Amino acid sequence: MTSAEQIKLFLDASSMTAVGVSRRTGPGAYNLLDHLLGYGYTGRVYPVNPNAEEILGIKTYPNVDAVPEVSDVALISLPRLSVLQAMKDCVRKGIKAIIIISQGFADADDAEGPRMQEEIVALAKSTGTRILGPNTFGVANASTRFCTAYLPIPMDVDGVGTISQTGATFVGLNDIKLVGKAIDVGDMCDVDIVDCLEYFEQDNETKVIALHIEGMPNANRFLHTVGRVALKKPVVALKTGRSGRSAQAVQSHTGALAGRDELWDVALREAGVLRVDDIEDLSDALRAFLTLSAPRGNRVGVMTPTGGFGIIAADGCERHGMELVEFTGHTMEALRKLAPEWLGVGNPVDYFPGVSIMGHRRDEIELAAMRLIMQDQNVDAALGVMGAFGPELGDDLARLASEMARDFPEKPLVYWLYGPFYEEARTKLEGVGTTLAFPSADRAARALMHLRWRADYLMRRNQR
């Protein structure tokens, strides 16, 4: 079996033996069965607990040997001193993929933890068993509704494949669900980020790969693999532990070496991996790669209902290296017809005097002005600024976005939305599936810049 096939065994498990499932259930019990049963997972689950006949209505087994089949995956959540014996039971049973949830191995501050981890690794190597963890949430797969985390995970088949050194990323982003498919590699005693990259490289359901990296024992092997994968699918990395202090915290979290941060900057960039700075940027970048086409260049046209916010949008674009382009004479001429004659027109396009002074319908002039921007040959991408003042705005924006996607599929369109109907308008607009809305011009422009960066990288690579 290749690494990819072995990782697939974890994610697509059709059966799981769960050693150490507690009889305690409900809020505060952190019992994975509480959640797994609710997801709609259709595989077979075999809890192992010598003190229970059944847990949440599922027949429970006194030991691994008593389980009536060799399950695809075993999960061990026991105190650390009991883990090795449980692992031996699983190996003897013939189970080839084991998730160790338990903490207190390489991440421990004593001698015992690392020593026990060595024993686990030795057993795995000598028997061809793959270990995910220790100190992990395990895996989650929205397609099969399978998730081994002891917290409720909102899953959604969204094309994101996540590889993380913390399970917190399974739920830590507020604007996007990272599950998709997700693997928490934990302390990486065996299955590592590279194995997972090879899996997501070949997984057709995965369109974009999210990496959370704290440290890496073999950075060269990683960079070689991720460089290959990044040519096929966008890879976005949140490499944490930038500072001396936080590098120290990495050490105590997973036992991995954090390394010099500036080297990571360069190495990731050269491998074609987009490095992001924080969790919101990660979320925005993933949404951009999933939703928007890459602009052919960095030339942006901005449309705004207010001069003041047009300037803020221009600031945001230029901060992220996107250029407010000069429109062609043809576009300028057409824009002049939409505006009072005394209004200077240009980029940003302030269309609102056409409404308030000339009496055009707002939705119609928005559509006309955006069409002029999009069809301008100097424009690679458009940023719309829009106040959401009524419930009808979402529908107007959705109609506009649909038309633009149909007529200018190669030009991405993003919005800075504000106002009391923000959420409603955003939901409708993004429902079209080709456009994103952000609560600031800065984030909208940054998303465009991320797309442009990858497109540039691929172009330069192809020219070599």
Add this chain to the structure above:
Amino acid sequence: MTSAEQIKLFLDASSMTAVGVSRRTGPGAYNLLDHLLGYGYTGRVYPVNPNAEEILGIKTYPNVDAVPEVSDVALISLPRLSVLQAMKDCVRKGIKAIIIISQGFADADDAEGPRMQEEIVALAKSTGTRILGPNTFGVANASTRFCTAYLPIPMDVDGVGTISQTGATFVGLNDIKLVGKAIDVGDMCDVDIVDCLEYFEQDNETKVIALHIEGMPNANRFLHTVGRVALKKPVVALKTGRSGRSAQAVQSHTGALAGRDELWDVALREAGVLRVDDIEDLSDALRAFLTLSAPRGNRVGVMTPTGGFGIIAADGCERHGMELVEFTGHTMEALRKLAPEWLGVGNPVDYFPGVSIMGHRRDEIELAAMRLIMQDQNVDAALGVMGAFGPELGDDLARLASEMARDFPEKPLVYWLYGPFYEEARTKLEGVGTTLAFPSADRAARALMHLRWRADYLMRRNQR
């Protein structure tokens, strides 16, 4: 009358003559009466329109002269060629404060606009009339439920006083309402940012001042005033038009000179004004000043349920100059008792093994750990990281925040919240009134840094 008293006339108007109110009402009509009547404004409103007997049930007058009193404020929203005559009518009536909504004066791209503006200004100067605008939303005052904007403005008595060169800021922030009290100075033909600063300086309801600046004809006078005001109340400025391109857009928006951006950076900093980069940062900074006490230093204690997010929080803190402090020996000893013996303890405090391995109640250990952090003499501020996985979390957080505010009122507490119950938890937590939640550690740390910056500034000023 001082400037402040004149500005008060606009904001606290007990009566308004509105010249040029349209008979068209409802969605798409941009009729201020549609909104004003809904706010609950109890002053008297006199629409002037020769073609109507009444609009929305309000008696309408054929001309300004026919209005039965000299109102505090007049509002003019007519095509630009009719504005001067309307202004003459108002001046003859004896009205001392006039808001010119109309566009097409100094902001116009022709010779006629600036020329008409000169006439307006000359008339104002010669008669002691104050003009707000042209090209403005006018004013809004949540306390009196008065707002002259032709769009619906969500107002809330929140302590924010906003001075803006665009009305869009009245509604452009999604995490805070800027109205409060707000003044859109528009093209600043007469009433300018300095006049408004003097008003907010003495207004007891205003706790924090938000500035949106595109450009300034007399920067020295502004810096002198704002430097004085910033010693009394926090002043946060979004100075836009950073780039060459956007400075050009400023020119065409309001006719003001944008100036060299780096000079603004230095000048605002030396005047004690916090400059922010974008609309989200503005919102976060205002919320911080309204809600949190300023930390005495930059030393932060972090509490997290996951090592991985603790590291991200540490990255965020250090990016913004907040230091992850070493706890005292006393704190370290107490933390060790909350954790499994093999767990290395320190800052960030990863408390979750105390729950998952030692069986403590989550809410109890959170409270105990946060108390240890807060009472540590090395700690100036705390950042809590928290996954919102259930509806009970908001209540737990609110209880914790209340206790911390009671026992450590001088130490600000901020949260990075994530997870499916984010909004619910945030609402409850912030309901306490002393704590803020953010969707990333980066923004939480930035808010602390803003508070620290101002406290430092005031300390240095006092040492002179």
